[in-house]
Amino acid sequence: MIRGIHHIALNTGNFDRMQHFYGTTLGFEQVGDPHAWANDPTSDRAIGLRDSAARQVFFKAGNVYLELFEYTNPVARDGEALRPCDRGYTHFAIDVQDIASEYARLSAAGMRFAAEEPCDFGPIKAVYGWDPDGNVIEIQQIEESEAASFEKLGDRAPA
Template identity: 40%
Template sequence: MIRGVHHLAISTPDLERFVDHYQRWFGFERVGGGGWEVGNDRIDTMVGLKDSTATYAFIRLGNLHIEVFEYASNDPVEVRPRMCDRGITHLCLYCDDVVAEYERLSALGMHFHGPPGEGTLRATYGRDCDGNVVELLQIAGPECTFQFHDLAVA
């Protein structure tokens, strides 16, 4: 039986820079990490790569865990998906005040596609330090059918 989501994973060219940004910008905390060296056949089979080597960190914010990888081998392809591309297109972070977070993160250097909108669902899309899309969302009205309190927060 599937019980829920454990984590999502993101690959980055600079693990420490990425983790630092997510700690300072969004309030994540580092909760673990590790890595492997070339010659680990079990992991090579799992990730579908030959002679892979990487370091990783687990970071957490509330009930969301992200496993961040920095591969030191293989030829990474830089991917900057557009919102219409197939696959995972963005990470959404819930905010109490999306305008305040937009202003705070803009001052820290985060680039946004535009300012937050008005209405019941207030949201904006920006880019993290690697160009991944991060949405900031505030649900401002009780009439919205998907409230943050509907989520199990540990």
């Protein structure tokens, strides 16, 4: 039985910078110490890569974990960052209680956003922004009465 989404994973070329952004700037709680591996046939088999080497850390982000990787082998293919309309995993959303203050705080910390202020859709306020690697992050504030509100996630949502 599927219980829900456990984590979202990001791969970066600058582990320390991204660890700081997600841990300090966004305030996610780091879970344990970073883990590293190399020359591990079990890891290679599980992820479908040969001769992989990486370091990894988890962050607790409210009702889901965020997993951060930095692979040193094989070397990542670089390309343009995904746009919200591209196929694949294009963003994740962070639910906030006061979007105006979070927008101001994150902007002051250097986070770039698509709009000069959060957009008001009535019961939903939202805006897309980018982490230091160019991954899209939506910040949103949804009224509790809305069908997809954070509160309606049940007992897994923080009070």
